Amino acid sequence: MTTVTGAQALPFEDPVEGALDDSLRRFEWRGAPTQVESLQIAADDGRTIEVPSFINEFWTARQRAAHSLHEVSYRACFKPQLPRFFIERLTQPGDVVYDPFMGRGTTLVEAALMGRRAYGCDINPLSRVLCEPRLTPPTIAEVERALAEVNFEGCGAPATRRPSVVEERAPSAVDGLPEELLVFYHPDTLRQICALRQHLILKERSGTLSRADRWIRMVAVNRLTGHSPGFFSVYTLPPNQAVSPKSQAKINARLGQVPPMRDIRGIILHKSAALLRDCTTQARTVLEKAAPDHRFVVGSASDASTLAADSVALVVTSPPFLDVVDYKTDNWLRCWFCGIDVSSVRVTLSKQVDMWKQFVADVLRDVRRVLRPGGHVAFEVGEVRGGAVRLENAVIPAGIAAALEPVLLLINTQRFTKTANCWGVTNNRKGTNSNRVVVLRKHP
DSSP states (O other): OOOOEEESOOOOOOOOHHHHHHHHHEEEEEEEEEEEEEEEETEEESOOEEEEEEOOOOOOOSSSOOGGGGGGOOOOOOOOHHHHHHHHHOOOOOOEEEEETTTTTHHHHHHHHHHEEEEEEEHHHHHHHHHHHHHHHOHHHHHHHHHTOOOOOOOOOOOOSSSSSOHHHHHSSSSSSSSGGGGOHHHHHHHHHHHHHHHHHHHHHHTOOOOOHHHHHHHHHEEEEESSSSSSSBBBBBBTOOOHHHHHHHHHHHTTTOOOOOOOHHHHHHHHHHHHOOOHHHHHHHHHHHGGEEEEEETTOOOOOOOOTEEEEEEEOOOOOOOOOOHHHHTTTHHHHTOOOOOOOOOOOOOOHHHHHHHHHHHHHHHHHEEEEEEEEEEEEOOOOGGGGGHHHOOOOOOHHHHHEEEEEEEEEEOOHHHHHHOOOTTSSSSOOOEEEEEEOOOO
């Protein structure tokens, strides 16, 4: 239960002892019972807020234990098991589940697969590009037919030489072949990429982009750069983070590598088959039923004014964690492919906790507007700066400032994190090895 000590009580009743609280108390993982502790948070007015904290491994750390539609890379995304945990316990089929920082769309895809209506918002149009096609997936036959319409030789031949000096800028031309990208791609591969890009941009401008076209764009965006032959590029950083051309030139020089020729069409079909692997007839039926009711907002999470008030049953989200991840820089190449001006994307990167806290409070005020009475927010904040900064200490007061009731803190502990291991981080000592989820509620 949430309690408050001080001169006056906050204007909230105690949270209802319901399914979530009981479920967490009874939860066991491999025989380990949930630890329940009391978390004390300082409110903005000097009072102390006492919130129960539940600690266990509430969802698995396995990487492949989710639907195949989730296998799209994005920086700092959470696992599908996180939204599923809360969707199962706090919603019913047909309810609306919303993510105001939708990123690659994990919450939306998982909600749709569970028969819920999915609402999403993100400041970067790229998020809709990555999410929307997976809510209405085409068949592999549709993908093949749409690829057959692309003239992969439609762009002129690029220069075969490699530039001696690579400018650190994003290419912008629709029709030309950007020479600076030759540090990533074989000339013939780059020709195919530019032909596909031009084909999709022109179809979008004419209003003729089909669901298969949108799917192809999403898959191509996911395959632009990576560290295996399953990507369009030469060896580079993992696919959720594109380095600059100047940095890639240094990688090539260090490894003595030259970009190999890639079959763009074949890679897209191969990745499509993998993503569609779990799209059974039953799964497609569930997705198609919910599809007409999905909603997307491209804009600020603090002003999703096109979403109706009192319409959302559950919010599951994770905001930018201070200045930990530079989403704009990481996605510059993806934005280029989609014709998005990355300089116009105003991603919030707060260096100071107080600034970040104000940003969160502004978002939560709009979240409260769209939440129905009794609706919940699961606000994942992870850990930052080696665990020295616990962002729940900022989120809970921000939630109170937004007239939301703090219910509990859930801490999902994990013994292994793939991302931390990938970057050579010692497991359970550095990196993000736990999810810290603040649960808030709109008073009924």
